[in-house]
Amino acid sequence: MNITPFQARRANLLSRMDAGLAIIPTAPEKLRNRDTHYGYRADSYFHYLTGFPEPEAVLLLIAGDTPRSLLFCRDKDVEREIWDGFRYGPAGACEAFGMNEAFSISEFDGKLAELLADQPALWYSLGHDPAWDTRISSALNAVRAQSRSGRRAPAALLDIRSVLDEMRLIKDGHEIATMQRAAAISAGAHCRAMRAVAPGCFEYELEAELLHEFRRHGSQAPAYGSIVAAGANACVLHYVGNDKAIADGDLILIDAGCELDGYASDITRCFPANGRFSGPQADIYNLVLAAQDAAVAAIRPGATFQQPHDAAVRVLAQGMIDLKLLGGSLDGVLESEAYKRFYMHRTSHWLGIDVHDAGEYKEGEDWRALEAGMMLTVEPGCYVRPADDVPGAFWNIGVRIEDDALVTPAGCELITRDVPVAIADIEALMRART
Numbered sequence: 001m002n003i004t005p006f007q008a009r010r011a012n013l014l015s016r017m018d019a020g021l022a023i024i025p026t027a028p029e030k031l032r033n034r035d036t037h038y039g040y041r042a043d044s045y046f047h048y049l050t051g052f053p054e055p056e057a058v059l060l061l062i063a064g065d066t067p068r069s070l071l072f073c074r075d076k077d078v079e080r081e082i083w084d085g086f087r088y089g090p091a092g093a094c095e096a097f098g099m100n101e102a103f104s105i106s107e108f109d110g111k112l113a114e115l116l117a118d119q120p121a122l123w124y125s126l127g128h129d130p131a132w133d134t135r136i137s138s139a140l141n142a143v144r145a146q147s148r149s150g151r152r153a154p155a156a157l158l159d160i161r162s163v164l165d166e167m168r169l170i171k172d173g174h175e176i177a178t179m180q181r182a183a184a185i186s187a188g189a190h191c192r193a194m195r196a197v198a199p200g201c202f203e204y205e206l207e208a209e210l211l212h213e214f215r216r217h218g219s220q221a222p223a224y225g226s227i228v229a230a231g232a233n234a235c236v237l238h239y240v241g242n243d244k245a246i247a248d249g250d251l252i253l254i255d256a257g258c259e260l261d262g263y264a265s266d267i268t269r270c271f272p273a274n275g276r277f278s279g280p281q282a283d284i285y286n287l288v289l290a291a292q293d294a295a296v297a298a299i300r301p302g303a304t305f306q307q308p309h310d311a312a313v314r315v316l317a318q319g320m321i322d323l324k325l326l327g328g329s330l331d332g333v334l335e336s337e338a339y340k341r342f343y344m345h346r347t348s349h350w351l352g353i354d355v356h357d358a359g360e361y362k363e364g365e366d367w368r369a370l371e372a373g374m375m376l377t378v379e380p381g382c383y384v385r386p387a388d389d390v391p392g393a394f395w396n397i398g399v400r401i402e403d404d405a406l407v408t409p410a411g412c413e414l415i416t417r418d419v420p421v422a423i424a425d426i427e428a429l430m431r432a433r434t
Contacts, residue, residue: 003098005174006051010061010069012167013049017063020121022160023112024049024059025132039221044353045125045164047262052097054087056105060115061123070115071102109135113142121156123163161358168352169359170373175263175352176406179375180415182219182260183404186267187418189213190254193228194419194426195433199248199273203228206254207242214258223264223355226256230273234398235383237345246273251281253398257355264355266377267416268402275430277423280393284382285423287319288399291380295347299378299405299412304367309347312380316343324391325384342383348376351404374407378414 013022026046030038040055050059052071060070076089094102103111116122116139124136143153171179189210196209207228214222229239230246234253246252250273257265270285272278277285294315295308317339320326326338333339350357352375361368370376379402386395401421405412420426 001051001096002174003051003096005172006049007069007098008172009167010049011067013163014061014063014067014069016163016167017061017121017123019063019119020123020154020156020158021115021119022059022061022063022123023136024061024125024160025129026052026055026057026059029055041221042262044262044358045161048164048168048353050097051262052088052093058105058108062115062119068100069098071097071099072105072108073102075104075106109139112136112139116140116154117143117146117151119154121158122154123158123160125159125161126157128161165358165360168357169350170371171352171375171406172373176373176375178261178263179265179352179404179406182223182258182263182265183267183415184418185214185217185219185260186257186265187416188217189256189258190267190269190419191429193254194269194271194429197246197252197271197273197430199246199250201246203230203233203242203244203246203252206246206252207256210254210256217258219258219260221259223257223259223266227254227268228256229253229398232385232396232398234270234400235385235396236398237383248274249278251277251285251397251399253400255400255402262353264351264353264357265416266351266355266379266402266404267419268379268381268400269419269421269426270399270401271426271430275427275433277427280391281397281399282423283323284384284394284397284399285401287316287323288380288382288401289421290319291315292378292401292403295378295380296403296405296412296414299370299376299407301370301372301407301409303370305348305361305370305376306367308378312347312378313339313343316380316382320382323394325394343381344383345379345381347380348378348405351375351377370407372407372409376405376407378403378405 027043032038057073062068073093090102140153192213193206193209207226225240228242230252231250233239253270255268291312294311298308298311317333350359381400383398384394403414403416
């Protein structure tokens with residue numbers, strides 16, 4: 001494992017803190033049932049700074065003239081390793097993850113008050129975890145109890161997430177490379193699903209094809225619950241039932257991406273169960289693709305986060321008028337937001353360690369300006385539910401097209417285009433099925 005990016009992030013955070021002590025715990029294990037746990041995933045902030053994969057761990061960063069990184073983790077335990085697998089232990093973790101010092105997690109509460117004493121500030125995510133809030137409060141009270149001996153508790157409590165969120169918005173080279181690999185794996189999974197579909201199969205069979213491809217190429221898990229939605233199910237934005245039999249004329253929407261080494265990918269494609277888009281399906285699909293093209297063209301350094309959404313909405317609104325889904329003028333549809341009947345979500349979100357990644361979308365009252373190194377999705381859609389005032393040919397057609405965009409100095413790069421997006425290319429891939 002290359003620990004250099006994690007060391008660089010810790011050094012960056014320490015320099016931004018200037019002074020004080022930061023506490024970043026990892027996530028706890030979660031019971032699935034009785035004594036069986038869910039598969040473990042580290043807290044995103046903790047992973048970003050350490051890469052350390054084990055539960056029951058805490059990172060402490062001490063800023064100042066001599067910055068230090070301290071890790072508290074589980075002891076090396078040969079007996080438990082027989083049952084649960086390898087543990088680094090403090091000594092192994094210190095060396096393998098480039099820490100200044102490492103200690104047993106059993107020593108954490110005893111050492112915390114000592115480490116907090118006389119620090120000017122405590123950097124911590126207050127309110128994120130009530131159990132940790134109680135633990136930190138206890139340590140602060142222990143320091144305050146020593147006031148007559150001259151020990152002082154931190155005078156300032158600062159939110160470490162506000163600093164880390166700004167850091168996480170700009171991806172470093174290690175993050176970009178990991179996300180490009182995740183994108184390639186996910187693109188292959190979408191292609192596999194397109195080749196595997198046949199009328200009469202079930203949505204969960206396509207989900208199984210996705211999961212197979214994710215794991216086969218080294219992904220540890222899906223980045224989120226995969227959406228495999230055929231026919232009317234595609235008009236449910238967060239459909240996760242994945243249990244419907246797929247009919248011959250259905251258009252299938254798959255929104256799925258893998259997580260690789262802690263980083264998410266996020267792709268949506270739509271394709272016909274029988275390999276051929278009908279006329280109405282193609283009309284809606286091409287409208288959404290045109291909206292995505294307009295959004296992509298608006299992504300560049302200096303543009304605001306809102307501009308790609310505005311560009312997509314303008315194309316979608318005009319298309320809805322042209323297809324008789326809506327009446328009136330373009331300006332009227334935009335002003336009244338009538339388009340939200342068929343397009344009710346936003347065009348983008350940040351992407352990174354979390355599929356909806358950290359970072360504010362506004363600075364003050366203004367939409368944030370895009371910068372090189374940011375990663376965001378581009379995912380316009382159009383969802384047509386049955387209604388008396390809607391042409392019946394479009395009923396139950398739901399289309400979303402989503403790619404992952406890296407903002408570059410010259411504009412943006414779509415890192416998920418290894419899966420086809422044009423109708424002709426999708427149909428050609430499906431014709432080549434064996």
